[in-house]
Amino acid sequence: MKRTRILVLGKSFPEPDNREMETICTIGCTTAGKLIRLYPVPLRYLPNHIHYRPHDWITAPIARSTQDTRAETYNVMSKEISLDGRMIPNRGWVNLERYVFADAQWHYRNLEALQSAQKSRRVSVGFIKVDCVKNIAIVPRLEEERALHEAKIDQLQQQQLLTAASAGLLAFQPYRIVVHWTAPDDHVVYETEICSWKVLRQVGKVSEATADRHVRKLLDTEIHDLGFIMASFKDNPQFKVIGLWHPKKKDVLLYKSQLTLF
Numbered sequence: 048m049k050r051t052r053i054l055v056l057g058k059s060f061p062e063p064d065n066r067e068m069e070t071i072c073t074i075g076c077t078t079a080g081k082l083i084r085l086y087p088v089p090l091r092y093l094p095n096h097i098h099y100r101p102h103d104w105i106t107a108p109i110a111r112s113t114q115d116t117r118a119e120t121y122n123v124m125s126k127e128i129s130l131d132g133r134m135i136p137n138r139g140w141v142n143l144e145r146y147v148f149a150d151a152q153w154h155y156r157n158l159e160a161l162q163s164a165q166k167s168r169r170v171s172v173g174f175i176k177v178d179c180v181k182n183i184a185i186v187p188r189l190e191e192e193r194a195l196h197e198a199k200i201d202q203l204q205q206q207q208l209l210t211a212a213s214a215g216l217l218a219f220q221p222y223r224i225v226v227h228w229t230a231p232d233d234h235v236v237y238e239t240e241i242c243s244w245k246v247l248r249q250v251g252k253v254s255e256a257t258a259d260r261h262v263r264k265l266l267d268t269e270i271h272d273l274g275f276i277m278a279s280f281k282d283n284p285q286f287k288v289i290g291l292w293h294p295k296k297k298d299v300l301l302y303k304s305q306l307t308l309f
Contacts, residue, residue, distance in 0.1 A: 048108035053083055054146050055103045057276045057290020058244040061090055080149025084119040084172055097128045101245055104131040117171040140294035157230035158237045177273040180266045181236055182227040185259045193219050220251045241288040272296050
C-alpha cells in the first residue's frame, strides 16, 4: 500500500450493517487532483482524533481494491489514517478549486454523461455543476424503516460489534432529502437524493420545516456557485449526492475580478 495525501470532499451517511464493516464511503482527491473513493471505512472503530470531515487533508496507506471493480475504489488501512491539515472553505474556496478542478476527467456536463461513463467504464463518482434547483423535498422516512434500523443496531450491540457511544453515530435519520435540478445548458430535470453526512447530520435533529429552510438556503443557486459530488453505491447503481461544492457567487466574482488586475 502506498501512503497518500487525500483531500476529503464528501462522506456518505453511515448506515448499520449486519457485517463487521460500516456501509460508508469517502470521496476525495489527491494533491494532483486524482479522484479517490475509500471504501469501506469502518468509522465506528476509528478513534475520535481521526474522525475526518469534508475539506480535511488525511494521509493513509491505500491500494486499488481487488474485489470492488468500480474505477475509483481504493482500500485503506483505516487504523493508519492521520489528519494532515484542513482547508477552511469560507477563506479558501480558491485553494480548494486548485485540487477539485485540477483533473477534468471526473467532471461531467450532466447526469446522463456520468451515467454513460458508469455503463462503459465502471465510473462510480463524478462532479457536476448545478444550474438550477427546481424543487427540494424533505421526505419523512417510514416507521418500518426506523424499526429495521433499530433492529440492526440491537443486533450489532448484542454481537459486541457496536458500543453505545458508536450507536449514536448511527442514529436513525428521520428524513430523506430529494432535490430536482438541472445542469448548465441542459433542460433535463434530474431527481437525486442527498446522502451527504454533513447535510444529513445538520438536519437530522430539527423539525421538518427547519430542515427544509436549511437545505433550501444551502442549495440556493442565486447565492451559491453550486456543484454536486455524486456517487453510486455497491448495492445501488443510482447516483446520489455525498458532497457539495458551494462557494458564494459573490466570492467567486471577487476572485475573478482580482485576476483581471494582474
